Amino acid sequence: RQRQNAALDAKYTQEIADAKAESEKLRADLTSGRRRLQLHAVCMPATAGNTAATGATDATAARLTPDAERDYQRLRTEARSVTAQVNDLQQYINEQCH
Incomplete structure (x- = not known):
């Protein structure tokens, strides 16, 4: 076993x-x-009163595409889930195997 x-x-x-x-x-x-890195993003029109550093009123803000945003959120969720699983396994090992 060892x-x-x-x-x-x-x-x-x-x-x-x-x-x-x-x-x-x-x-x-x-x-x-x-x-x-390549990010899939779209440029959205700036909201009223939101200007770029240059002061231009027709500036746009880059955003992830909906698919890229979903992928990013899925990866964050999966990373948190894996971290929780590892923590649970470590606790189980410490409590049951020592």
């Missing part, structure tokens, strides 16, 4: 390390300009 646990731990530890490395590579590529 060998199985050690093998699983090694597997998941490697997966986490790979994900972190991929994330750091993306961050470095974005910083250096090798890669760029």
Whole structure:
């Protein structure tokens, strides 16, 4: 059983390390300009009384498209859910396995 646990731990530890490395590579590529993020957005007319820094009254404000906004909200929800699951599992392990 200990060998199985050690093998699983090694597997998941490697997966986490790979994900972190991929994330750091993306961050470095974005910083250096090798890669760029593309956001799907639309420009909405500015509301009355809302002007750009230049003072123009016909300025527009960029917004995520409805699909991109839904995707963003879904990712935020999933991230919160995963965090809650991890916290619950950690609590379970601490209470039941020690």
